[in-house]
Each structure stands twice: as structure tokens, then as C-alpha cells.
Amino acid sequence: MRVLLVEDEEPLAGYIAAGLRKHGFAVDLAYDGQSALDKCEVTPYDVVVLDRDLPVVHGDAVCRRLAQGGGSRVLMLTASGDVADRVDGLTLGADDYLGKPFAFSELVARVHALARRTTPARPPVLRTAGVMLDPARRTAERDGRLLHLTPKEFGVLQHLLAAAGDVVSAETLLEKVWDEHADPFTNAVRITVGTLRRKLGEPALLETVTGAGYRVARC
Numbered sequence: 001m002r003v004l005l006v007e008d009e010e011p012l013a014g015y016i017a018a019g020l021r022k023h024g025f026a027v028d029l030a031y032d033g034q035s036a037l038d039k040c041e042v043t044p045y046d047v048v049v050l051d052r053d054l055p056v057v058h059g060d061a062v063c064r065r066l067a068q069g070g071g072s073r074v075l076m077l078t079a080s081g082d083v084a085d086r087v088d089g090l091t092l093g094a095d096d097y098l099g100k101p102f103a104f105s106e107l108v109a110r111v112h113a114l115a116r117r118t119t120p121a122r123p124p125v126l127r128t129a130g131v132m133l134d135p136a137r138r139t140a141e142r143d144g145r146l147l148h149l150t151p152k153e154f155g156v157l158q159h160l161l162a163a164a165g166d167v168v169s170a171e172t173l174l175e176k177v178w179d180e181h182a183d184p185f186t187n188a189v190r191i192t193v194g195t196l197r198r199k200l201g202e203p204a205l206l207e208t209v210t211g212a213g214y215r216v217a218r219c
Contacts, residue, residue: 006031006062
């Protein structure tokens with residue numbers, strides 16, 4: 001799940017980004033409104049966590065632009081948390097509004113909720129060939145055996161299971177599971193799929209489709 005965090009206070013931005021990454025999100029950072037708009041032009045983010053009082057381009061203007069595009073969901077994260085400010089933010093086009101200070105667990109829950117609106121409905125728990133993956137609890141198992149997966153392995157498995165046998169390209173996995181610092185020419189996806197195969201065990205669940213990507217084997 002790809003998230004853009006827009007926050008001009010860099011220490012706070014680093015803290016929030018680190019926390020979101022621990023929960024499995026791929027997080028990019030922007031420290032002003034123009035940078036946020038530039039990043040959104042090239043990357044289809046699932047959720048944009050947007051501070052309101054931003055330099056260069058104000059957060060209100062960023063929110064209006066993103067609302068017109070209709071792609072990313074916007075969560076306004078700001079110190080202005082009274083009722084009038086929340087109503088104002090939602091009127092601008094934000095999908096949700098969370099005042100500072102906030103409980104981190106609530107932020108994570110709200111980002112998850114918004115991300116679910118950007119994709120077609122799918123079962124809350126994904127099941128295939130003895131594999132059960134629960135995105136909300138961040139757990140996965142096969143035939144009752146708990147799988148100890150890294151955040152990247154979990155994200156790759158989640159996207160492949162959700163595709164239900166359709167091929168998912170390495171480029172798509174890189175875009176959805178990694179962040180903007182990932183090298184498009186890296187072998188990160190191939191290596192992650194390899195370690196994921198070993199952890200899943202036999203019978204083999206993941207297939208490589210030469211020149212196209214990866215898919216879950218039709219069992």
C-alpha cells in the first residue's frame with residue numbers, strides 16, 4: 001500500500017513515516033505542497049496524509065487539486081482540530097481529518113480504511129491453497145503454520161493473493177510494495193519472491209511467468 005506523507009516539520013515527518021513503515025506501508029515524503037503535487041503527478045498513491053499548513057503551496061490548495069483528480073484518498077493531519085476546521089477540511093475535498101496530537105493506532109486504522117476505498121472490494125482474509133493472509137492483523141499462515149514474513153514479503157504475498165491467479169508484473173509490485181527510493185532496475189522483487197517461496201514451502205504456490213511477472217498457481 002503506497003502512502004505519501006506531506007509534513008513540513010521534518011523530525012515529525014520522519015517519526016510518522018517510520019511508524020507507518022513498521023505497519024507495512026510503503027511511504028514517500030514531501031515537505032511542501034508543490035513537492036506533494038509533483039509526486040502525485042507521477043505516482044498513484046493509495047492515500048495522501050496531508051498537513052494543512054504547508055509552505056510553497058498551502059495544504060488547502062493541494063487538497064483541492066487532489067480531490068479534482070479523484071485518485072488518491074486524502075487524510076488531513078493537522079493541529080487545527082476543532083469542528084469548524086474539520087468541516088472546512090472535508091469541504092475542501094479531504095476524505096478524512098485527524099487532529100494533532102493523535103494516537104498512532106488511530107492514524108494507522110484510518111489510513112487502512114481510506115486505502116480500502118481506493119481498490120475493489122475483496123475478502124478481509126485472503127485464502128488460497130492452504131494459505132491464509134489477514135491484512136488487518138498482519139498475519140499469514142500456511143496449513144496452520146505461522147509464516148514469519150518481512151513487511152515486503154507480506155506486501156508481495158498480499159498483492160499476489162488478491163490478484164487471484166492473474167499475473168502481477170514486477171513493476172507493479174515495486175510500485176505498490178516499495179517506496180520512491182527503490183531502484184527500478186533492482187532485483188529486489190525477484191529476491192523477495194525467492195525468499196517468500198522458501199517460507200511458503202511445498203507444494204510451490206508462486207509461479208514466474210517469463211517476461212510478464214508472477215502469479216499464484218492455480219491449484
